[in-house]
Amino acid sequence: MTKYLVDGTILGQRSLSPDIRVMEIKAPEIAKTAEPGQFVTIKTNHLSVPLLRRPFGVAGVDREKGSFLLIYRVVGETTHLMETLKEGDSISILGPLGHGFDRTHKNALLIGGGVGLAPLHFLAADYPGAQVDVLIGARTAKELFWTELFRDKTRRQIETTDDGTWGIKGMVTTPLPELLKEGQYDCVYVCGPSPMMRAVVDIVRPTGIPCQISLEKYMGCGLGACLSCTCSGIGRRVKVCKDGPVFWAGEVTAW
Amino acid sequence: MVNAEMMKRLSVKVAGLSMKTPVTTASGTFGFGLEFADFVDLNQIGAITVKGTTLKPRPGNQGQRIVETPSGILNCVGLENPGVEVFLKETLPKLKQYDTRVIVNIDGDSADEYGELAAMLDVDGVDAIELNISCPNVAQGGLAFGTSCTAAAEVVKAARARTHKTVITKLSPNVTDITEIARAVEAAGSDAISLINTLVGMKIDIHTRRPVLGNTMGGLSGPAVRPVAVRMVYQVAQAVRIPIIGMGGIASWEDAIEFFLAGASAVAVGTANFQDPRLAQTISEGIASYLIENHFDSIQDLVGLALPDR
Structure with missing residues (x-):
């Protein structure tokens, strides 16, 4: 492209x-x-x-x-x-x-933390599947403008805050197991801080639901030339800027 | 756009290497050139200097590899590359489709490895090899060759003996006297010299209280190093007779002109490719305009004009 x-x-x-x-x-x-x-x-x-x-x-x-x-x-x-x-x-x-999200699935759960919700906002607005729910991870109630941004683009918005000032107290991983059980999701999309994404992947993986993650790394060129943002993939090195930033959760082994 | 009149003034010969324009790309900042094809007409740059290539594939360094510093960047990529065989099989055929020169930057753990790489790259489609004896980011070889006259000469001899291509040696600025190494590689048979590679530096995160880069130290590049690079080109130009490809923080045509005046026959755009991916091409327009406005028939008339004996 x-x-x-x-x-x-x-x-x-x-x-x-x-x-x-x-x-x-x-x-x-x-x-x-x-x-x-x-x-x-x-x-x-x-x-x-x-x-x-x-x-x-x-x-x-x-x-x-x-x-x-x-x-x-x-x-x-x-x-x-x-x-x-x-x-x-x-x-x-x-x-x-870079490459964007795979949008061939039906029911989607988007999970984001902080400004990691930004690309998911675009995904929710342009998702051809049947239903999209969003799980919003925020620090405090001050960041819950996200709920408003997602309201007309998603079926359901579930919020967590670190301090419990809005929604569920805790992190996105707190309500996640229950959501996965009841939600009949065909794909999970995650974007946020690496520890959050790792925790989400650990919960999603045993369910067998496909999961895409959007990685962020310090970049030089953004074009796949400088190799500042590479990480290990299955049998190959991958460039976050060019092969990603979106990967299948099992596609990258160390990030 | 660069017209025919401009092109005539811009063409240059660096040792055996005829270039349409006196502008190439600094290794590691332009990938294999193809990554920039959306922004640069690769036929319109003097030469593509490709990413450092080694005998075997290398995964590079762990941890954070790049960080910005005042007017510069520190990197410790660590020569990640797919290896020379993949380069020859997959990349070179694509590069051959372009009407430009290809300079392959090579890096070895021993003089023998440089020789072997030189022999493997002595093929159609490769126009020159650049001996990287100055990478600060690898455990073996790299900088160690570039800081010793004897070791640098051995590397040059090993490569020289096994290739018909133009041999360029890329010098490290991390030395007490750059002219000693320059003389040593000239005597050993290098056809040209490129300089400077990055200056060793580091950055510490005051919150984690640890070095930012995964490899602790990295190579500093960008406008921050330009005055050092101009000075070293100026010194080396007075010490050797072989041509110089000048680089280090060039981000505009004005910067490039400085290097020609200091004694460089050609220049390379490096870190600035990250800011403006068109620069390797567009910088030639500014150079050509300067030549025309100042009544120089050829870029070669500009080379070394700032040197003391001129």
């Missing part, structure tokens, strides 16, 4: 929580071709600081309008710069990169 390097135009952005923003960017090439699970890399300036482009999973597209969404947490240099961008400002976009 063709990849593009384009200057996108910021259409707007707003706060979803104290440190999470959603940004809409006009970039028709990306909006028309991106699939759920794919990502773009961003550069906000032409300077050598920050040097590397930063990867973000595409959080949604409006194919007619020619725009796409990014949901990001303000944590480092690039995201601090992104936060200052105004409507009409330009931003360099490289993408769409």
Whole structure:
């Protein structure tokens, strides 16, 4: 699939929580071709600081309008710069990169933690199967804007918070075994911090339900050239940026 | 776009290697070239220098392999590559479809291994080999060859004896006197020199209180190292007669011009490929415009103009 390097135009952005923003960017090439699970890399300036482009999973597209969404947490240099961008400002976009989610299943359970929910938001909006449920892992009730984002795209939203300020107290793994028993899911899709994904895979695997994970690793080029983001697969080395970021849970052995 | 008039001024011969433009790619930053085909017309760059290739496949280093530092990056990829046999069988036929030069960067554990690799790569489709005697990220070989005149010369001789291709030796900046090594590899029969490889550096995470990189130390590249690279090209240009391919933090045509003035006959774009994947091609346009505006008929007229005897 063709990849593009384009200057996108910021259409707007707003706060979803104290440190999470959603940004809409006009970039028709990306909006028309991106699939759920794919990502773009961003550069906000032409300077050598920050040097590397930063990867973000595409959080949604409006194919007619020619725009796409990014949901990001303000944590480092690039995201601090992104936060200052105004409507009409330009931003360099490289993408769409990598391979997205397999969408050939019927009933899906999406499980996400933090901004790992961003690519799942795109998946929920563009899932051809019969029903989609989402299990949302948040730190506190402040992050439960996710429920609103998923409400019109999923049949059911189940929330957990670390501090118990909303939904089930605990982590996504707390309600998961019960959900898998009753949910009749054909596929589980996970995106979030690695320990969370490992814990989810450990619970899903014995059930035999196919499970896809979306990995994140520090990347250099995003094009499969620099080999900064490789990990071990079955009988081969895999590149998170090019062979992933979405893998079947058994496809990668160490991540 | 680079027109015919521009192309004429840009063509250069580095030892036996005729290049359409004086721009290649730094090994490890451009994969095998094919990864960049969506952004670069591979026919329009002087040469593709491919990822470091070894006799056997290598998985590379464990743990985090890259981290950003001020105006630079540290990497400890550790020469992950599929091995020379896979390169010859699967990658080279694809590269042959492009009208460009192919420089294969090779790395061995011993002088004999460099010789064996050179012999295996003495085939149609390969135009030059670049001896990587300066990788800071591998346990054996690598940097050890690049910091000793005797060991560097042995590697060059071993490769030289078993190939008809242009032999380029890539020097490490992690030495007290870069000119000593440059003279040693020239005397041993290297046709050209490329420099610089990365500078050894490290970063510590103040929260975990551990080194960030899986291999503790890594190689620093990017604009942060450019002044060091320009200085070393300038020194080596005065020490040897063989041509130099200059590299180290080149991110614009202006940066490239500096290297030509310091004595480089050609340049390589490295880390900047990650910022702008078109750069290996577009940088030539800026170089050509500079030549035209300043009334230079050829890039070769620019080489070494900043040297003290010019």
